[in-house]
Structure formats: structure tokens, C-alpha cells
Amino acid sequence: xxxxxxxxxxxxxxxxxxxxxxxxxxxxxxxxxxxxxxxxxxxxxxxxxxxxxxxxxxxxxxxxxxxxxxxxxxxxxxxxxxxxxxxxxxxxxxxxxxxxxxxxxxx
Amino acid sequence: xxxxxxxxxxxxxxxxxxxxxxxxxxxxxxxxxxxxxxxxxxxxxxxxxxxxxxxxxxxxxxxxxxxxxxxxxxxxxxxxxxxxxxxxxxxxxxxxxxxxxxxxxxxxxxxxxxxxxxxx
Numbered sequence: 001x002x003x004x005x006x007x008x009x010x011x012x013x014x015x016x017x018x019x020x021x022x023x024x025x026x027x028x029x030x031x032x033x034x035x036x037x038x039x040x041x042x043x044x045x046x047x048x049x050x051x052x053x054x055x056x057x058x059x060x061x062x063x064x065x066x067x068x069x070x071x072x073x074x075x076x077x078x079x080x081x082x083x084x085x086x087x088x089x090x091x092x093x094x095x096x097x098x099x100x101x102x103x104x105x106x107x
Numbered sequence: 108x109x110x111x112x113x114x115x116x117x118x119x120x121x122x123x124x125x126x127x128x129x130x131x132x133x134x135x136x137x138x139x140x141x142x143x144x145x146x147x148x149x150x151x152x153x154x155x156x157x158x159x160x161x162x163x164x165x166x167x168x169x170x171x172x173x174x175x176x177x178x179x180x181x182x183x184x185x186x187x188x189x190x191x192x193x194x195x196x197x198x199x200x201x202x203x204x205x206x207x208x209x210x211x212x213x214x215x216x217x218x219x220x221x222x223x224x225x226x227x
Contacts, residue, residue: 034213043202043217091212095168096154
């Protein structure tokens with residue numbers, strides 16, 4: 001199976017600053033990569049699919065980039081509601097696999 | 108609006124069985140593939156199973172293959188997960204998730220989750 005590795009595990013950022021989250025696949029997944037946000041006690045929410053396409057209703061401060069094995073989620077100016085857990089997920093090959101997550105917390 | 112509501116969770120002994128249901132509304136259920144994803148409380152997400160919109164294609168994660176069965180009833184707008192031979196390591200919150208119109212592998216809506224606890 002394809003192993004997804006996210007870094008860092010925790011990212012401490014001040015409100016208004018930029019956050020850059022990384023995701024690496026153990027083999028190429030082309031652009032078949034999605035990002036999800038999860039807040040405590042809630043289900044995950046789709047942010048980005050196809051590596052760079054924002055899902056419906058997702059604000060433009062969220063952007064995704066990359067292809068192959070290296071991917072990045074950038075939050076351009078962190079708002080209070082953005083402090084959460086973020087997961088990447090590949091959908092190139094079964095079984096579908098998730099990264100271990102990056103927690104974005106307040107610096 | 109899209110709603111997915113899981114039910115059927117609870118506490119079960121090791122070796123026991125449980126059937127989860129996911130009632131769907133707000134979209135044409137019969138047109139979309141569906142998934143189950145689980146999460147050990149405080150840990151990461153793990154994909155469990157997928158079923159195509161017509162029920163004719165199913166995929167499973169290796170840890171549940173042969174023990175779990177995904178199914179659906181399009182006349183009832185309901186997704187199921189039959190879980191047999193349950194183990195302590197199956198303890199998790201189980202989410203049903205709808206595939207996006209873009210790909211079978213993208214989850215665009217999720218239920219609120221239901222807790223399954225396997226313990227004696």
C-alpha cells in the first residue's frame with residue numbers, strides 16, 4: 001500500500017501568518033491527492049482534491065500544490081477557525097490511505 | 108442539503124458482530140459510491156471499505172477483509188457495514204462518507220460518526 005507521510009506533526013503559527021503543511025507519498029500518486037480538515041469532535045471536511053482544486057465553499061486562503069510524491073497545503077493567512085488537524089489522502093491506488101496528520105495550533 | 112446519519116454502534120464483546128447503518132438524504136443516493144472510514148479516538152483516519160453506486164464493486168482494507176461486508180439498499184437510501192469477528196483493535200469511530208462526483212476516492216461529505224467499542 002502507499003504510505004503517506006505528513007510533516008511536521010505539529011505546526012505552531014500566529015493568527016494572520018502563513019502555514020505550510022507537507023505530505024509525501026511512498027510512490028507516485030500523480031495528482032490524486034486530497035486534503036481534509038478536522039476539528040475536535042467533528043467529522044473531517046474536504047478542502048482540496050486533485051492536489052490543487054478547492055472543494056465547494058472552501059475560501060481561497062487554502063491552496064494546494066504538488067504532484068507525484070510531494071504535496072503542499074498552504075493557508076495564506078491563518079484565521080482562528082483554521083486551527084485544526086489536517087490530513088492528506090491519496091486516491092490513486094486501493095487501498096486508499098491517509099497521512100498521519102498535521103496539527104496546526106496557535107503560537 | 109446532504110445528510111449522512113450513522114447508527115448501530117455500541118459495545119460488543121470480542122468475536123461478536125455488529126451492523127452499522129448510514130441513512131442518506133439530500134442527494135441521489137443511487138448515483139454515488141459510498142465509503143466507511145474509521146478513526147481510533149485521538150488517532151488518525153483509516154479507510155475501511157467502498158461500494159460503487161450500483162453495489163457491484165466493493166473494496167476493503169486488508170485489516171477487515173473477510174470479516175466486514177459493505178452493502179447498500181438504494182430503495183432505502185441506506186448504506187450498511189456488517190462487522191463480524193470483531194477485535195479490540197476495531198474499536199473506533201466509524202464514519203460513512205459520500206464519494207464526490209470527481210472520483211470514487213474523494214470523500215466530499217461525511218456523517219457525524221458512530222462509536223464502536225469492542226471490549227469484554
